[in-house]
Amino acid sequence: MKLKSNNSIEPLTTKINNHNNLEIGGCDCVDLVQKYGTPLYIIDEETLRTACREYKNAFKNYEKTRFLYASKALCTSAILKIVSSEGFGFDTVSKGEIYTALNAGIDIKTSLFNGNNKTEDELEFAISNNIGRISADNFYELELLEKTAKKLNKKVDILLRITPGIECHTHEYIQTGTIDSKFGFGLNKIDTAIDLIKTKYKNINLKGLHAHVGSQIFELNIFKDEIEILIKEISRIQNKHSLTLTEINIGGGMGVKYIDNDKPLDVNEVAKTVISSIEMYCKKYNIEYPTLYIEPGRSIISPAGVTLYTAGSQKEIPEINKKYIALDGGMADNIRVCLYKADYTAKLANKPNNNDLENVTLCGRFCESGDVLIENIKLPKIETGDIICIFNTGSYNYSMSSNYNRVCKPAMVLVNSGFSDIIINRETFDDLIRNDVIPNRLNNV
Ligand code: LLP
Numbered sequence: 381m382k383l384k385s386n387n388s389i390e391p392l393t394t395k396i397n398n399h400n401n402l403e404i405g406g407c408d409c410v411d412l413v414q415k416y417g418t419p420l421y422i423i424d425e426e427t428l429r430t431a432c433r434e435y436k437n438a439f440k441n442y443e444k445t446r447f448l449y450a451s452k453a454l455c456t457s458a459i460l461k462i463v464s465s466e467g468f469g470f471d472t473v474s475k476g477e478i479y480t481a482l483n484a485g486i487d488i489k490t491s492l493f494n495g496n497n498k499t500e501d502e503l504e505f506a507i508s509n510n511i512g513r514i515s516a517d518n519f520y521e522l523e524l525l526e527k528t529a530k531k532l533n534k535k536v537d538i539l540l541r542i543t544p545g546i547e548c549h550t551h552e553y554i555q556t557g558t559i560d561s562k563f564g565f566g567l568n569k570i571d572t573a574i575d576l577i578k579t580k581y582k583n584i585n586l587k588g589l590h591a592h593v594g595s596q597i598f599e600l601n602i603f604k605d606e607i608e609i610l611i612k613e614i615s616r617i618q619n620k621h622s623l624t625l626t627e628i629n630i631g632g633g634m635g636v637k638y639i640d641n642d643k644p645l646d647v648n649e650v651a652k653t654v655i656s657s658i659e660m661y662c663k664k665y666n667i668e669y670p671t672l673y674i675e676p677g678r679s680i681i682s683p684a685g686v687t688l689y690t691a692g693s694q695k696e697i698p699e700i701n702k703k704y705i706a707l708d709g710g711m712a713d714n715i716r717v718c719l720y721k722a723d724y725t726a727k728l729a730n731k732p733n734n735n736d737l738e739n740v741t742l743c744g745r746f747c748e749s750g751d752v753l754i755e756n757i758k759l760p761k762i763e764t765g766d767i768i769c770i771f772n773t774g775s776y777n778y779s780m781s782s783n784y785n786r787v788c789k790p791a792m793v794l795v796n797s798g799f800s801d802i803i804i805n806r807e808t809f810d811d812l813i814r815n816d817v818i819p820n821r822l823n824n825v
Pocket of ligand 1: 450453471494591592594595596631632633634675676677678679716720775776
């Protein structure tokens with residue numbers, strides 16, 4: 381069976397070309413660097429579209445499936461346009477993400493607005509632009525929603541975000557009960573919320589329940605347990621409140637392969653488990669099959685992305701048998717290593733086949749000792765000026781990037797069939813100081 385895109389460390393189009401260089405999307409990485417500079421984010425359109433299609437194909441037997449790309453993973457106008465053209469709506473979490481979708485000309489009526497502290501202004505923006513669903517997170521927000529919808533003379537369709545009591549931290553299950561999560565209504569608060577909606581909040585139309593159990597999930601049973609909780613609650617709500625909810629949103633979380641040891645789930649297996657769980661629990665708890673929303677982020681965009689860096693200085697510490705190779709990027713374009721001890725894989729883009737291997741640590745250029753991208757990796761002997769390709773950086777890299785040390789953010793290029801197009805311009809120094817203000821009185825001192 382062909383492996384799915386989330387089971388590939390590299391973009392699906394990656395190969396070594398006749399010039400003995402790494403090629404992605406039909407573009408020679410060395411040429412890309414000459415044209416656009418480094419650090420450079422690259423997104424392979426074919427891998428991205430394949431990931432979307434794999435989801436749609438996997439869930440094709442459950443017609444009531446709706447796909448929402450979790451745009452927090454990577455939100456740019458071009459990326460949203462591509463994903464939208466594959467039939468996905470969006471899981472958005474801020475006015476900025478919604479604004480980006482609108483800027484890309486996307487109708488957000490199939491999208492959802494999610495988050496634990498949406499402001500009144502954000503809710504007003506989302507509702508007046510006809511967002512499809514709002515996932516209401518807490519009592520404060522229910523009140524704000526009613527107020528805003530009333531003001532706009534609209535009815536809003538919402539889901540209730542619930543904390544199902546299953547949390548997944550990377551590969552483990554951690555049962556925290558319903559206590560320790562900043563997101564959503566604890567199961568014991570659902571009845572109060574529904575009472576309010578039924579009696580007080582006339583502009584709110586409750587359609588279903590929403591949960592998200594974690595990210596980089598490698599375990600099928602998590603989805604099964606989550607679905608049971610959602611369906612059991614819908615059945616309980618039906619009996620207790622005579623209210624029929626017709627939608628469940630199971631969130632995202634499907635893992636990807638950063639390193640050889642990662643064993644992500646096959647999207648077909650996930651779909652099989654999700655669909656059979658829905659069928660089984662709908663029967664058990666006696667409810668109709670609901671509309672199913674899924675919100676993958678990482679597994680859609682991560683494998684499509686790589687980052688190219690140029691190797692600069694080197695430092696050898698023979699006492700501890702260590703060699704640092706410093707790259708021209710680091711924690712400001714990829715904070716995930718510092719933040720989560722995330723693992724990555726790399727190759728030399730200009731000599732991927734070289735057999736002269738040595739153990740090195742790829743560190744960044746930022747003023748912090750923890751600014752390391754890959755600790756201890758075997759790579760062909762690196763010389764200053766070599767180009768390093770780090771794989772699987774499509775998700776949560778650019779979206780969590782910063783200007784730490786006042787370094788400009790990298791450009792992002794979309795590659796496909798030998799074409800390359802800028803989708804995010806490299807930041808300039810003018811961009812860096814765009815919002816700086818020197819108060820007048822400082823000019824007189
Ligand atoms: N839906 C909800 C409600 C979420 O909170 C998230 C992610 C997703 C969907 C998408 O999850 P995914 O399919 O991407 O796993 N910055 C972290 C990941 C944070 C995920 C937050 N929520 C990282 O870099 O690993």
